[in-house]
Amino acid sequence: MTILAEVELQSLIIRERFVRDTGQWVKLREAYHPDPSRTRIRTMWHDGDIDGFVSGSQKLHTTSGAIIHHVVPAEYKINGCKAVVDCWCFINARLPIHGHDYELKTSLRLLYRCEKFENQWKLLTLEPIYIHDLLAPVPPAPILKMKGLESYRQSYRFTAWMVAQRGIVVANDLPGEDDAKSVEELLGRHREWLNTA
Template identity: 35%
Template sequence: MTTLTADIAEIQHILKRERYHRDTAQWDLCRAAFHPDASKTYINVAWYEGDVENFLQQSAKMHKGKVNILHSSFDPVEIHVRGQRATSEAFCVITSLLTLDGVDYELASYMRLLTRLEKLSESGQWRMLSLESIYVRDRIVTAFPGSGSSTLTMSEEVQAYPKGYRHLALVMRYRGLKPQTNLPHEDDQEGVRELLDRNRAYLEGAE
């Protein structure tokens, strides 16, 4: 196995493990996927922007003691390695369940997850530096059609969110979260290009 092939295999493995460990509330294992220096990490997703330590603390507070949110169909396919730096892109579907007034709903959010990684000089192991999303589309449906009258409403505040993650924002607001309104999405190709360019610049050596 060549060094490049081994690097790509290790990166795929760590990215998949990180999502699984987050979904199953294994916070220490999830943290281990990231750079040991939290100040070097950056998470920017619908409900959070900041470093990995606070991200995991907030995630733990939201977890209800059972698996609900699932990052499925997650397959890092666009991995580039240059020396001690790497970037990854993957399509991902996040599903979760919401029960409101006795009616079960399932949310499905389709996105691209982008990651920057660094190979640690001490151990030679790859660790994640960042996790950012580009939102493609989402939907929310009743888990069992005809199970009850829906009380979900699309308020003006929710309608202000981009179409790419509007239903995701609706569910998050019901859960007491305040999702960001300016995240990259497929109807915002300028924002998409800016994120892709930042990752490309990191790969080429930018600080």
């Protein structure tokens, strides 16, 4: 039973990232619990329920370059009809800046809370733990001058800088490997939720 649940959860999470990257918005919404008040997605650009995340993703999808999430579910913690899945995630984004292309690579972990609803696993939350990132020119693009880069956290500074260029205020307290306390707090909340009846 546990192996079947892990396979189902793996399929759900890989599909959730794929449909988001390919602009399949109905399928993205269907991956999450039907009650938006049960959901919370906290990313660099969104902190709210799934409906807001879907509409925000649609807007970003039309203005940003190609973004691909490579997600690898690595650890499954299952307690009855509840589960927490911890994944490696590697994001590649090809972004046009000042007439040149740049490659943004972000390494992070994604934590999902999942729950059975009408005998199917649905996602409740999505929260990242940032590890490190890199922004590199695609030849013949010049090295980019990034004003204010030093004001962003070490674990997600290039990604935050890019997001800020779109006029989005980036939170400075997101969980990241450069702040062990923020990671432990997030993991602790997930453990408490999983073990609460």
